[in-house]
Amino acid sequence: MRSTSPHEVVPATTPAASLVFTTVLSHGPLTRIEIARRTGLSSAAVTKAVRPLMQLGYLVEGADEGARPAVGRPANLVRVDAGRALFIGIKVTGDEIIAVLADLCCRIRVARHVRLAGREPGAVLPSVTALVHELLTEADGFGVQVRGLGIAVSGDVDRAAGVVRYSPFLEWRDVPLAGIVETATGLPVTVDNDVRALTVAEQWFGAGVGLSDFALVTVGAGIGCGLVVHGRVVSGAHGVAGEIGHLSIDPLGPPCHCGNNGCVEAIAADPAILREVRSATGLPVATVAEALELARTGDPRVREVYARAGEAIGRAIGSVVNLLGPERVVISGEGLAAYDLFAEGIRDAFAASAFGTAVQCDVTTRPLPFEEWARGAAATAIQSFIGSDTH
Amino acid sequence: MRSTSPHEVVPATTPAASLVFTTVLSHGPLTRIEIARRTGLSSAAVTKAVRPLMQLGYLVEGADEGARPAVGRPANLVRVDAGRALFIGIKVTGDEIIAVLADLCCRIRVARHVRLAGREPGAVLPSVTALVHELLTEADGFGVQVRGLGIAVSGDVDRAAGVVRYSPFLEWRDVPLAGIVETATGLPVTVDNDVRALTVAEQWFGAGVGLSDFALVTVGAGIGCGLVVHGRVVSGAHGVAGEIGHLSIDPLGPPCHCGNNGCVEAIAADPAILREVRSATGLPVATVAEALELARTGDPRVREVYARAGEAIGRAIGSVVNLLGPERVVISGEGLAAYDLFAEGIRDAFAASAFGTAVQCDVTTRPLPFEEWARGAAATAIQSFIGSDTH
DNA sequence: GTGATTCTTTTCCTCTGTCAATGAAAGAAT
DNA sequence: ATTCTTTCATTGACAGAGGAAAAGAATCAC
Structure with a gap:
């Protein structure tokens, strides 16, 4: 620490x-x-x-x-008084940085993003610092001090130590990000896993307010899950938690990059959906938007792909609910744009796989504008500022 | 409450x-x-x-x-001073009651069991009361007062309310067990789910001591799981938690009584193993002991059944570890008698399904004498006596 | 015996949160 | 208009929990 x-x-x-x-x-x-x-x-x-x-x-x-x-x-x-303090939240992805200036109530005041040339720390860090300084200038315009900086990164992040242990997307290993950025910016820095950060935002300012046990499921480029149990976000003893994407749903399913077959992520994440759509239609579908377009025109083969994906997600949610019995599951993520296509599969598969009274668990959705990831990072900064873990 | x-x-x-x-x-x-x-x-x-x-x-x-x-x-x-207080723990199963007299350190002093004629409350409760009075007499011999009574029942139990909401095995619904037994015996009564009770015993007096996050997996007539997260046993908002037995491993697997296919319980619980052994060998194998005997003589078909069961358990453990990242997983249950047959399947499947650093999770086994379930009940009574949930 | 070292207790002392009483701000009643 | 009632908010006295630091206790080394 x-x-x-x-x-x-x-x-x-x-x-x-x-x-x-x-x-x-x-x-x-x-x-x-x-x-x-x-x-x-x-x-x-x-x-x-x-x-x-x-x-x-x-x-x-x-x-x-x-x-x-x-x-x-x-x-x-x-x-x-939301305006009493400002915080900066930053989400680092493989090819861009999203940053927001948020107030004490975690409402976004300013949002920025820049594309990245490279993803090695040497390329990313200067962009982060530049973006921070840009937002600090913005904050001056409000006449309010920025009291903290949160950075969200996918992968294994040790928040207490402020270290990114391993981020496959960025190909980072043991980067002491918090320390580096702290010295570069002079701000107190909180580094956390991106899904956990989003979960914190939801817990404090969103659909998780007042709940001691809930789950947040993100659907998009990957399938992620943040868990709040006993009022606290679950971190995992070895840095792994909420790895819903690699629950194996079907041993005969498509191979996953993790080495197994039929992982949820290998069925329902964006790349998997594109792969399946291409294979089902024979068309060179390259983007999610194109796949969606095909589905919306009513192509039954494509709709079937989404239905299967929804079923996989629904079963994964069922697993989470059977194991933890949360009060609510919040589904979010960029993939939510296709929720109408997922919905039935999710609902049916969840209802079928939930055991006994677990079906009573409230499953809701929540749209996710892209700055939301950065907002999550800001939420972690607010949390650190207030200095309360238990909520 | x-x-x-x-x-x-x-x-x-x-x-x-x-x-x-x-x-x-x-x-x-x-x-x-x-x-x-x-x-x-x-x-x-x-x-x-x-x-x-x-x-x-x-x-x-x-x-x-x-x-x-x-x-x-x-x-x-x-x-x-372990001998300063005594507690009674009772496990009610479908056809017998196991009761123990345990000291403050949850060491068993006396164990008893009686077979049951019927499983409706009217038949079970008198036996419970009789057994309690028997053990109270025993306690007099120690010259120490009995300070609490714990009762463990499978199914959906509301510990705070002292009510058995629904126990499929016993076919009980909304039985206010704690109140009834409290008036019948004059002792403070704690009622809890059996697997959770066992988890409490492990948390306070067993392999979970000092760990804030661990899982207990029981293998036997059913497949169960108790979870400790952030130092507290997970109960589930709707009474369901740790339902590892109904994680669906294989959509094409054998049908489960829950209505799905390929649940862990439909592959690795005792009835499933017996069914598979019979179908593989054509022999009228009726008991687990016979199946074990066949496996130990080296029958490859039977060993294969156990291997598949081990694989299912290993994958279920992998799911738990991927979701929660506990420090340790303790495998226990009557089915542990066959652990040598399960071991390889569990180990390999766990290693394959655990994501990233989650494989570092310590997976251990712990033998489970049959009074252990009743000891778990005693542990809940001790916990109530001390009046500390957080540990 | 004296000193060194470590464990344990004691003696203050701070500080947090409760209790119970008081004060404050409205509308209702006379 | 004045008093009463009701509810919200504050105050001041107080109990009690836990900490800091010093004193006390028990052992070995010399």
Whole structure:
């Protein structure tokens, strides 16, 4: 683990303050009484926790007094001042960098992206630093300081150490990314796996708010999964977790780059779908958009490919639900553009493979604009800033 | 959730005391310094936490002064007085009840079992009560009070409510078992799912001690799995968790009673193995012992059946490891008698299906005497007595 | 015996969060 | 208009948990 960075520390000093702050952050404007109820603290403790956070400007009073009860002293709502702090989130992919400037409520203020020439650290890092400085200048325009930088990378990332252990896409091994970027930018840097980062964003600001157990499934170039169990993101003792893409669904299925056959990723990820569409139609389909176009025109062979992919995803979700029994599964990812084609397969295969009462698990979808990955990175930075893992 | 029972409360009153007690319970005799180091408390806090626990007799000083360093004041070891309290653990199966009397360290003092005539609650409950009273008499012989009763039942059990929601084996639905047995015996009763109970025993007193993430896989009449993530047993939002037995391994595999094809349980559980052995040999093999006998004589057809079963288990373990990345997987269950026949299949299939560094996960086995299920139930009672979920 | 070393306890002391009482802000009742 | 009722919020006293540092205790080395 890196030594604690010397940057200004979290706004919440005591456990109670941290609890209050994260509660308000996730559950929007609340009265103090309501905060006390949700956190289990006494109202006295809430008052004492809120005051310093208000003095620092992180919490503010007021607004949005909707339906108040007609009797008794009206309540004052407490909410987070989203504009009090800014964070930068960066997603590094094989061929481009997406960066966002997000506020304390993880709403995107500015988004940028640059294409990459090479993917070795020597080529990527200068682009990252340049992009950060660009966004820092933007932040000056808001008159607010940037308090943290989150970087999301696919692969095996050790967040605590700030090291990218192994990223197959980037072909990086043991790159101490956090340390490097910290010295280059002067910002506190959090590095995390991309799917986990997205999961954090969902847990704090999205469909996972208030849930102690849920799963996020991403569909696109790969098939990924982020897991929250007991209120915390699962990281895996050896850096592997949520590897839903390499659940083997069918021993006779197509070979996967991992060496097995019939992995979910070998059936339902973009490259697999393209391969199958080409083989089914004999057409030189090169992009997902073309495949989608064919399916939308009603080509039954192509629709069948998507149906099979949906079935594979549905069975994978069934496996996750059977193993962990989450309250909800959120399906997201670029592949969601084809959700209408997947939907039936997913639904049926999930219903068939879920065991007993596990079918009750809520399966929802959530669109994923491409900056969302970078937003996830920003969420990890916010999380580090607040300094609370448990939520 | 049931109202808090009026029985004598936990020995540990403060968080620190609870932490100290569970640490000593799981990690054997420790010096106070060592306790402080492991818990992160100050040595002053350890002293203060230990004293009242010693006065109550739950902790005692001494014994087992092995290799002490030659210099400085010798350390006093602190350990749990296992005999200070007794617990009863009961496992209810379809046709018999196994009961154990266990001490505070979950060591079995007495074991009993009775066969059941019927499996409806009206038939089972009197047998349970009778067995409990029998063991209470035994406990009198030790001159120690029984402080809790744990009951393990397969199926969907709501531990917090003390209700068996649905047990297919027993054909029970919404039986408020804890309440009933509590009034019948006067003991605080904890009811839990059998595999989870076994997992608790492993977490506190077995191969899971000190691990925050591990999995327990049971092989036998069914294929089960208990999961510990972030130091806590996973229960599942809808009562389903660890349902490894119904991961579908092969869409073309044998049909499973759950309605799918190629579930792990339909390949590797006892009934499936017997079915396959019969079909492979044409012999009227009726028991696991006979199948084992055939395999041990070297019949290649039978060995092949076991090999395929091992492969299915190995792939299921691979799925668990890919999803959760536990530090260790413990394989146990009555089916372990055939482990030599499974071993290669498990090992190879796990190694093949584990993704990347996940193969580093430690996979071990642990023999399972049949009272072990009841011991698991006793472990849940101990856990309730101590009143600490987090470990 | 004296000193060195290490474990353990004691003595303060800080600091967190609760309790219970008080204050504050509205509408309702008189 | 004034008082009452109701609910929200704050205050101040307080209990108690755990830490820091010093003192005490038990052993071996000399």
